[in-house]
Amino acid sequence: MGQASPVPVGETPALSTGRRWFFPSALLHELDPDAARAGRRPRRTARDWAVDFSCFLLAVVVGVTAVEALADNPHVPDGLAVADQVTGALACAAVWLRRRWPLGLAVALTPLGIFSDTSGGAGLIALFTLAVHRPFRYVAWVGGVNVALVPLFYWVRPEADVPYPVAVLFAGLLTVAAVGWGMFVRAKRQLMVSLQDRARRAETEARLRAEQAQRLAREAIAREMHDVLAHRLTLLSVHAGALEFRPDAPPAETARAAGVIRESAHEALQDLREIIGVLRAGEPDDTGRPQPTLAALDTLVAESREAGMKVSLDHRVEDPAAVPSSVGRTAYRIAQEGLTNARKHAPGTDVTVTVTGTPGTGLTVRVHNPPPEGEVPPVPGSGQGLIGLTERATLAGGRLEHGPTPQGGFEVRAWLPWG
Structure with missing residues (x-):
């Protein structure tokens, strides 16, 4: 049949x-x-x-x-x-x-x-x-x-x-x-x-949407990992290099550098544990961990100064708390990455961070450093952070430009919507 x-x-x-x-x-x-x-x-x-x-x-x-x-x-x-x-x-x-x-x-x-x-x-x-x-x-x-x-x-x-x-x-x-x-x-x-x-x-x-959401969450975690760990590890590298090349430094300076190394390593390990925990769980980080905003920019600059950088902050935003959290977080990450790049590629120079803006006109963040004195060895993986910053600014509805200045320095300039 x-x-x-x-x-x-x-x-x-x-x-x-x-x-x-x-x-x-x-x-x-x-x-x-x-x-x-x-x-x-x-x-x-x-x-x-x-x-x-x-x-x-x-x-x-x-x-x-x-x-x-x-x-x-x-x-x-x-x-x-x-x-x-x-x-x-x-x-x-x-x-x-x-x-x-x-x-x-x-x-x-x-x-x-x-x-x-x-x-x-x-x-x-x-x-x-x-x-x-x-x-x-x-x-x-x-x-x-x-x-x-x-x-x-x-x-x-x-x-x-x-x-x-x-x-x-x-x-x-x-x-x-x-x-x-x-x-x-x-x-x-x-x-x-x-x-x-x-x-x-x-x-x-539904499965594809879940996979896409997971992929986007992991990409966000990867950006966060780069922004946070790059800053911490750069501080660690700078002070470890200072201890290596200046063994005759005064005890007070040696103790201060060792303290910065210890604190930076501890914070980097803590951030790394949190990020790895999120990746193991396969879920976005929704534990309520506070994210940096524009109001935390003073703390970032102070931390960089303690690490030995010469940083001047020109903060012209009257009420940083009024800036939307997503815009403020993006501005903070741009300034953080700009300071990290200046520390790696132009050590010892005077770095200027300028933040201006009002509701309706947008927020402008500018990080500028003059050319370094002497030869600076190339740093592996250079340029990845700027790519991530450009993506961050675009996702926030703004734009980011970066490149050398006519005087030989380097500048990162971003505009973010606020209004």
Whole structure:
């Protein structure tokens, strides 16, 4: 009977293993994308066997009823009645092939319906199956031919006790009802397939959105790691270098440098633990850890001065607390990265940090340093921080420019919206 390999339905979220017997094999085949792509024929489920047996039994019952009507019909000779019964038996047996060849079976039973009363039930079942499994264009042609042949059938084989118009009308209505029921079943299956496909797409989109959110969170963590750790480790490197190249430094200066190294290393390790903890959890940092704002710029400059930098701060914003937190945090990170770069690439120079702005005009942050004296060894990984700063400023709705000045120094200048 043309059974094929089992159809895997493990990827169909709405159909559990215990409920698959209840659904048609054709529907399970359409809901399983792997089987559809592979072109495998669906295996009949327990429901399919029950439905096929019911259709066969219905065709047999209709055929037996027609045999009794043939015996009472004087217009049908005995030889034709025997041929009618043999044809009807073959048509009933062919009902088992309706799933494999729905169009061929319906076309084959259409002309038999003109000469065989006992194949009428099988013909209606074939029309129903055709309407379920094939597009409307096939159903319209075959169903239309069947309806058109109904008057011819009752003209060739008139009923003994039923008027001709009544018999034609009743048979025509039965044919239309079988086709309409089959189209309804097909539409219902297509609706279920559409809903299942929509559910799969929604799950896929939700998973992609979650992955994208996680990726964006990790990128934000990476930027935060660079901004924080680069500043701490630069302080550590500067003071460690001073201790290395000045072993004869006064004890007070040595103790101060060692204190800065110890404090910077401790803070860097603490930041690193928090960031690694967030990465292990796979979630954004929502623990409420305070983020720097524009009001913390004085502390940043003081920390840089304690590390031995020459920094002058020109803070012209009257009320730093009025600056939006996201804008203030971005301005702080820009100043922090500018000071870190100046410490690495222009050690010993006078660095100027200028912050100006008012609501409506925006916030401007400028970090400038003159050219360093003497040769400065290249620092690995240079330029990555400026790329991150440009991205930060763009995400905040502003812009950032950086590059050498005509006098040979370097300047980072950013504008952020405020208003």
